[in-house]
Amino acid sequence: MQHVQRSSLISQVTTQLREEIVTKxxxxxxxxxxxxxxxxxxxxxxxxxxxxxxALVHAGMVERRQGSGxxxxxxxxxxxxxxxxxxxAQDRDVTExxxxxxxxxxxxxxERRDAEDIRALIEALDHRNHSWANEDTEEAIAVDARFxxxxxxxxxxxIYLEFYDSLxxxxxxxxxxxxxxxxxxYHDEHSALVDAxxxxxxxxxxxxxxxxxxxxxxxxxxxxxxxRSIG
Numbered sequence: 001m002q003h004v005q006r007s008s009l010i011s012q013v014t015t016q017l018r019e020e021i022v023t024k025x026x027x028x029x030x031x032x033x034x035x036x037x038x039x040x041x042x043x044x045x046x047x048x049x050x051x052x053x054x055a056l057v058h059a060g061m062v063e064r065r066q067g068s069g070x071x072x073x074x075x076x077x078x079x080x081x082x083x084x085x086x087x088x089a090q091d092r093d094v095t096e097x098x099x100x101x102x103x104x105x106x107x108x109x110x111e112r113r114d115a116e117d118i119r120a121l122i123e124a125l126d127h128r129n130h131s132w133a134n135e136d137t138e139e140a141i142a143v144d145a146r147f148x149x150x151x152x153x154x155x156x157x158x159i160y161l162e163f164y165d166s167l168x169x170x171x172x173x174x175x176x177x178x179x180x181x182x183x184x185x186y187h188d189e190h191s192a193l194v195d196a197x198x199x200x201x202x203x204x205x206x207x208x209x210x211x212x213x214x215x216x217x218x219x220x221x222x223x224x225x226x227x228r229s230i231g
Contacts, residue, residue: 013042013052021061021072028149028165029142031069032062063169074166086167091174098171099213101160102148103206109154110197110205117154118198124150125194129187141175147190154197178216186212 017038020026033041038049053070056062063073086094109117124147131140145168152164189212196204 009044010048010051010055013038013044013048014055016042017052017056018061021056022075024075026072028072028075028168029146031071034069073169075162086170089170091177094167094170094174095213095216097167098148099210101164102151103209103213105152105155105157105160105164106193106197106205106209107202108157108160109151110200110202112156113154113197113200117150120150121154121194121197125190128190132187137176137179141172141179144175145172151193151197186215189215 017032020032026032032038032053035046035049035053038053039046042049053062053064057064057070061072061074061076062070064070109121113121124143128140128143128147131143134140148171149161149164149168152161155161189208193205193208193212196208
């Protein structure tokens with residue numbers, strides 16, 4: 001029997017880590033285990049784990065954040081590539097793309113949602129509202145992004161969801177910019193959207209989603225021109 005080559009061992013560990021991400025056991029936005037934890041989980045040394053993680057960094061599936069850890073950015077190499085492509089996109093362009101994707105996803109969610117989707121959406125909305133009531137803006141933005149992802153997931157369109165996952169870091173960045181400039185959480189609009197989806201009202205879901213994005217679009221205008229208050 002031949003000894004396992006080091007390069008082969010790295011490849012095996014990379015495959016194992018990738019599987020955790022692809023199967024959503026480590027969902028987009030979550031922090032993966034630390035290097036010591038990964039060493040224990042895989043039964044390999046720190047250098048092997050470090051190189052396996054680095055392979056996923058190069059693929060755009062995870063991102064190292066100084067002082068915070070390593071976070072999942074996409075569920076596939078393609079998603080990672082898309083994420084890198086959109087990383088420098090203008091806020092307006094990202095919002096317009098979200099409008100196209102999320103309005104359709106909301107309609108599909110109203111038509112296709114099941115009992116588990118309804119539970120997840122109500123829970124996500126409640127978590128979102130509680131997060132915005134606290135002072136931790138970064139946490140609130142991350143929770144808000146996961147709320148919108150739950151709507152896309154309820155559409156039961158796998159391609160939509162993978163594409164949305166690739167956009168999540170960019171979406172969170174644009175949310176951060178909107179909040180910094182306007183401090184508007186659009187709480188009523190989010191509640192109306194969930195209510196329409198839960199009732200199975202596709203037209204209502206479309207209207208609620210469009211209203212949200214129509215209002216969000218005014219954030220690109222100067223405050224003096226739009227007459228919107230910050231708060």
